[in-house]
Amino acid sequence: MPFFSRTWGLLRSLAIYHGIPWRAAQLRRFYAPVVPAGGLAFDVGAHAGNRVRAFRALGARVVAVEPQPDFVALLSRWFARDAGVTVLPVALGREAGQAQLLASEATPTVSTLSADWAQRAGATASFQGVRWSPGPVVPVTTLDALMAQHGRPDFIKIDVEGFELEVLQGLSQPVPALSFEFLAPVRDLALGCIDRLEALGRYRYQWSVGEQLRLQPEVALDADAMRAWLRGLPDDAPSGDILARLDGEAGAQAGGLTAAAIKG
Structure with missing residues (x-):
């Protein structure tokens, strides 16, 4: 049964993330303003790729x-x-070491390193029916270590199911742009991510709901306004991603991001 459950979970993930014909073009338009040609991107939680x-x-x-x-x-x-892609079979956290993955075989893209997140998110309607079980022990490294080896990225996408703040704790310098997930019932994690980023530099913020690939609002928010928006979300609000850019980059490219969001 575990083999068939894992196989079904993988096939389902591939269908969701690769089965929509126009999604690839949407993704390119959405990320073009923050992922430059010749630049470097870290995909943390690459999942189905x-x-x-x-x-x-x-x-x-x-x-x-x-x-x-x-x-x-x-x-x-x-x-x-x-040669332009390096695949690293590791997790990221605040320090190097090892950690046990909590695996969701039927829905592998919500596997997590956070037992607290699995308990809290698992109690919500959005995760009804999702089950986690002890998975493999995996090596853990840090964003700082990745940057020392591969260079400073132009953009970091972080999608690690409740472990986003732990990942950012392993970053000690600002980067031009990054994104991290938010989920209303556990919004304290996203608020913690904002606090962490603001300790590194001044950022401007927008959000995108689900897989809509549409940034809101048109004018990026400062940290206080972003926190207020998060705190005002009802618990049953859909999840999504928050895009954060250093204030200089945000001002320079705001028009491009708005256009990309509308086209997406």
Whole structure:
């Protein structure tokens, strides 16, 4: 049964992230303002690799970070001949070491390193029916270590199911742009991410709901306004991603991001 459950979970993930014909073009338009040609992107929680493909199509080098062995095998096969993609079979956290993955075999993209997040998110309607069980012990490194080895990224996408703040605790310098997930019932994690980023530099913020790939609002918010928006969300609000850019980059490219969001 575990084998069939894992296989079904992988096939379902591939259908969701690669089965919509126009989604690849949407992703390219959405990320183009923050992932420059010739630049570097870190995809933390690369999962089924649709963002890796988008970043490569935009001409950026990509470091794909993914601790789940099944996804690592897929990514390694797909990008084996692409010198612009480095697949790392690790997780990220505040310090190097090891951690046990909580695996969701039927829905592998919500596997997590955070037992607290699994308990809290699992109690919500959005995760009804999702079950986690002890998975493999995986190596953990940090964003600082990745940057020391691969260079300072232009953009970091972080999608690690409740471990986003832990990942950012392993970053000691500002980066031009990054995104992290928010989920209303556990919004304290997203608020913590904002606090962490503001300790590194001054950022401007926008959000995108679900997989809509549309940024809101048109004019990026400062940290206080972003916190207020998060605190005002009802618990049943849909999840999404928050895009944060250093204040200088945000001002320079605001028009491009708005146009990309509308086209998406």
